[in-house]
Amino acid sequence: MFELLPSNIDSVDNSTSGPMFELVIILLPVMWPSLFILSNETVNMWSHLLGFLLFFLLGAYNMAAVLPAIGASREDFVIYCICIFCFQLCMLCSVGYHVFCCHRSEKTSRRWMALDYAGMSIGILGCYVPGVFYAFYCNNYWRQVYLLAVLALMLAVFFAQIHPLYLSQPWRKLRSFIVCSLAAYGLLPTMHWVWISGGFSSEPTQLFLPRVLGMYLLAALAFLFYFSKVPERYFPGQLNYLGSSHQVWHVLLVLMFYWWHQTCNLIMAYRHSQPCPGAPQQA
Structure with a gap:
């Protein structure tokens, strides 16, 4: 039965019953009902759909209550909106891919795969922007340097993602390397921030x-x-429905974004309570 599957269906883990489900819903004209069918994709879809709802509600609450309470500036609101929007978009791209990855059209499936990878990059961007902005809050030069560097990296990743071979099997390791490198780059501004902050x-x-x-x-x-x-x-x-590595990846991704969201709130409040050296004191 598995050999009847279209070549575009590439399971993200070693589950064995998932393709059976995929073979059935390939024939359905509407894919969204798959959200409510138990399969090896159920946790993948719902973990990030609930993740989107989490960040949507967090964003609404913080914009209405938390940011005004700490005296957030217009810049703070812009930075926060970028962060929370990137997290939400990452979640939605992931949900879309796991719903439509088994579409009968290989072109449609690959488009959603591309959006999934793009969403991951956007989520990383959502971590970088507030991190760099508040880490170098008192050093405008380095703040601009690192924000421009992050933007340049994102553009480079974008141009790589639109390459015709980017989604091909031979480029699978390169795709993974690009995402890991994009995340690891943050260690450079982190070490610089520690140094200019006065050390450990x-x-x-x-x-x-x-x-x-x-x-x-x-x-x-x-x-x-x-x-x-x-x-x-x-x-x-034995782990077709619950406990696979990709499901753990999804949950850890939501936890990581939530952890960083809370961290950004804390450092934003700190920057407002501890003015930069040499800044004029309010009477």
Whole structure:
């Protein structure tokens, strides 16, 4: 039965019952009902659909209550909107891919796969913008340098993603390398921030470096599950509906974005309570 599947269906894990479900819904003209059918994609779809709802509600609450309470400026609102919108878009792109990846049209399936990869890059952008903005809040030069560097990286990734071979099987390792490199780049501004903040003993470093490292720990765990295909590679056929590596990747991604969202709120409040050195004091 599996050999009857179109070539565009490429399972993200080692599940064995998922393609049976995919073979059925390929024949359906409307794909959205698959959200309500138990399959190896159910957790993948709902984890990020609920993730989108989480960030939507967080965004609405923070915009209405939290940011005004700490005296957020117009810049703060813009930076926060970029962050939360990127997280929401990442979640939606992922949901769309896992709903439509088994579409009968290979062209449609690949378009959603491309959107899924683009969504991951957008989610990383949502981490970088507030991180760089508040880390170099008191150093306008380096803030602009790193924001422009991040923008340049994103443009480079975009041009790579529109390459005709980007979604091909031979480029699979390169795709993974690009996403990992995009995430790992953040270690450079992090080390620079620690240095200009006065080293590891400074107050900002002691307050926020553990949270930065916590985010990278979650990211490392997520990528570890994503690439290793553990545990389903050791238990083939037993984790078709719950417990596969890709499902763990999804959950860790939501946790990482939530962790960073809360971190950005904390550092935003800190920047408003601790003015930059040499800044005029309010009477």
